[in-house]
Amino acid sequence: MVKKQIIMEKSLELFAENGFEATSIQQITERCGISKGAFYLHFKSKDELIDSLIDDFMTKFVAKIERSVSEGQPKEELLYNYLNVSFSEFGQQANFAKVFLKEQIHAFNEELLNKMQGYITILNKILLSIVQRQFDQLHPSMYLDIVFATSGLMKSHAELFLIEHYKVDLHVLCSSIVEKVGIIAEHAKIQAIAPEYLSSVNIKTSYSKEQLMELLESIQQETEINSIIWESLQMLNENLQEPKLSGALIQGLLKNIKVESRCVWVAYLYQSYLENEK
Amino acid sequence: MVKKQIIMEKSLELFAENGFEATSIQQITERCGISKGAFYLHFKSKDELIDSLIDDFMTKFVAKIERSVSEGQPKEELLYNYLNVSFSEFGQQANFAKVFLKEQIHAFNEELLNKMQGYITILNKILLSIVQRQFDQLHPSMYLDIVFATSGLMKSHAELFLIEHYKVDLHVLCSSIVEKVGIIAEHAKIQAIAPEYLSSVNIKTSYSKEQLMELLESIQQETEINSIIWESLQMLNENLQEPKLSGALIQGLLKNIKVESRCVWVAYLYQSYLENEK
DNA sequence: TATACTAATGACTAATCGGTCAGTTGTCAA
DNA sequence: TTGACAACTGACCGATTAGTCATTAGTATA
Numbered sequence: 001m002v003k004k005q006i007i008m009e010k011s012l013e014l015f016a017e018n019g020f021e022a023t024s025i026q027q028i029t030e031r032c033g034i035s036k037g038a039f040y041l042h043f044k045s046k047d048e049l050i051d052s053l054i055d056d057f058m059t060k061f062v063a064k065i066e067r068s069v070s071e072g073q074p075k076e077e078l079l080y081n082y083l084n085v086s087f088s089e090f091g092q093q094a095n096f097a098k099v100f101l102k103e104q105i106h107a108f109n110e111e112l113l114n115k116m117q118g119y120i121t122i123l124n125k126i127l128l129s130i131v132q133r134q135f136d137q138l139h140p141s142m143y144l145d146i147v148f149a150t151s152g153l154m155k156s157h158a159e160l161f162l163i164e165h166y167k168v169d170l171h172v173l174c175s176s177i178v179e180k181v182g183i184i185a186e187h188a189k190i191q192a193i194a195p196e197y198l199s200s201v202n203i204k205t206s207y208s209k210e211q212l213m214e215l216l217e218s219i220q221q222e223t224e225i226n227s228i229i230w231e232s233l234q235m236l237n238e239n240l241q242e243p244k245l246s247g248a249l250i251q252g253l254l255k256n257i258k259v260e261s262r263c264v265w266v267a268y269l270y271q272s273y274l275e276n277e278k
Numbered sequence: 279m280v281k282k283q284i285i286m287e288k289s290l291e292l293f294a295e296n297g298f299e300a301t302s303i304q305q306i307t308e309r310c311g312i313s314k315g316a317f318y319l320h321f322k323s324k325d326e327l328i329d330s331l332i333d334d335f336m337t338k339f340v341a342k343i344e345r346s347v348s349e350g351q352p353k354e355e356l357l358y359n360y361l362n363v364s365f366s367e368f369g370q371q372a373n374f375a376k377v378f379l380k381e382q383i384h385a386f387n388e389e390l391l392n393k394m395q396g397y398i399t400i401l402n403k404i405l406l407s408i409v410q411r412q413f414d415q416l417h418p419s420m421y422l423d424i425v426f427a428t429s430g431l432m433k434s435h436a437e438l439f440l441i442e443h444y445k446v447d448l449h450v451l452c453s454s455i456v457e458k459v460g461i462i463a464e465h466a467k468i469q470a471i472a473p474e475y476l477s478s479v480n481i482k483t484s485y486s487k488e489q490l491m492e493l494l495e496s497i498q499q500e501t502e503i504n505s506i507i508w509e510s511l512q513m514l515n516e517n518l519q520e521p522k523l524s525g526a527l528i529q530g531l532l533k534n535i536k537v538e539s540r541c542v543w544v545a546y547l548y549q550s551y552l553e554n555e556k
Numbered sequence: 557t558a559t560a561c562t563a564a565t566g567a568c569t570a571a572t573c574g575g576t577c578a579g580t581t582g583t584c585a586a
Numbered sequence: 587t588t589g590a591c592a593a594c595t596g597a598c599c600g601a602t603t604a605g606t607c608a609t610t611a612g613t614a615t616a
């Protein structure tokens with residue numbers, strides 16, 4: 001399936017250059033040096049292409065972030081790692097970042113929008129967990145303010161080198177943001193964002209039991225899944241139908257499947273489903 | 279010209295809903311309850327419509343900002359005023375903000391892109407002048423870091439109520455950002471953005487002598503311009519052809535024309551032209 | 557060499573796009 | 587009532603779009 005990869009790369013180039021709506025299948029096939037028919041051998045429609053692009057990048061991205069801020073890491077370095085992975089990934093996949101992270105998302109249909117919003121919510125949740133761990137002396141009412149301050153600082157700097165092509169030393173950039181966030185966390189008193197905000201976002205992006213089961217099964221059907229992950233998925237699926245596993249067992253199974261980057265996303269959905277249930 | 283106003287309002291609605299590329303003239307005329315031909319009586323093309331929308335909003339916006347942070351204001355309130363005007367204007371013109379400030383600018387042609395970039399540069403310059411005045415004990419090497427930190431904080435909060443429709447008390451929001459920026463200005467040491475960045479942006483957005491003269495003349499031809507502004511424009515124009523006025527005189531003339539909101543933008547261009555010349 | 561099968565092609569369709577223009581309507585003054 | 591004129595209409599145009607499908611090219615097996 002080399003050709004599929006080529007289509008994805010070249011189309012991402014074109015989307016970054018001209019935007020999603022303004023890029024035609026014709027243009028994509030021309031740049032790939034293939035015929036129009038060949039495109040439709042790999043993708044059912046233009047929407048399926050963009051769907052694949054989002055999943056392909058975001059599952060890997062979330063998995064890398066997740067790994068860099070996992071439990072083993074020293075807590076002082078969590079935010080730095082998050083920023084470092086984010087920016088270096090943006091740099092390597094500048095085209096994706098240009099198209100999707102700049103949220104020129106108007107052009108998408110509702111389904112894609114929800115999908116993208118889901119990933120962004122996950123990233124915000126990871127960021128929230130970082131803030132909670134790294135700034136543990138902070139009053140919880142300020143958590144969300146710090147989360148949004150961080151993503152704001154990230155955004156303005158990301159634009160500088162995505163659009164203006166302004167080059168900065170990666171280490172200096174991350175250190176400077178860590179410093180600024182740290183300073184805000186230490187001194188800021190005025191709270192702008194109420195914690196209720198988070199729950200309203202959670203509800204909006206949650207999946208139903210049936211959607212979740214379908215998702216678990218679709219991953220099981222992939223060929224390269226190993227047996228431990230397969231069994232874990234199976235048990236998680238059964239537990240949805242008939243809840244009988246304890247919280248600790250579920251957490252263990254979720255850790256099992258998070259090894260596979262394709263599953264990190266599902267693990268989050270599963271977790272937020274359980275949170276919404278109880 | 280009531281109908282022209284209706285077209286601009288309704289098209290902005292549609293652009294905010296579906297994006298610029300995805301909105302057809304057909305859709306616009308349908309929502310306005312007019313025929314396709316009637317649209318083309320008021321606008322030469324779709325591009326001219328978007329051009330008008332940008333100019334209409336941005337000249338007023340820049341003028342309002344400019345006024346709220348002008349020399350008379352107490353320096354402790356400058357940033358607060360800037361934020362207050364920005365957010366309340368975003369709130370009132372949420373559709374415009376959705377379409378243009380979210381920088382889904384890919385869809386535009388080069389000309390529109392430059393125009394938009396020009397306005398954004400002006401806003402950044404105003405913000406820079408605010409930072410210089412309000413945080414006057416700050417080391418100049420940190421100016422740009424503070425400017426970008428501010429616009430980053432603005433962005434993440436603007437998204438909250440533009441996309442997520444999360445309502446915040448305007449005063450609390452502005453105070454919280456002022457507080458955070460103030461804290462960063464006081465304590466931050468690591469500089470991420472070098473001052474050279476600003477000059478590179480300046481050059482990119484500057485106008486040629488001829489373009490500037492053309493612009494001055496086009497404003498003179500508008501009917502509602504009063505005589506003082508007309509004469510000031512005339513002398514500024516002549517001074518471009520043959521520089522003979524002193525710096526102080528030019529600054530005075532520029533202050534004259536800034537009374538008219540349509541001219542604030544031109545005054546900035548004139549100023550940055552002179553800066554690039556010497 | 558003949559057969560079978562997949563990969564790939566590009567002319568084709570129906571729909572939609574921005575934009576045009578010959579013709580209709582409404583509103584005045586004469 | 588008439589004629590002049592501006593405001594307005596919508597059928598129409600060429601270009602372009604996403605998506606289809608009968609046909610062909612390429613390759614491996616018998």
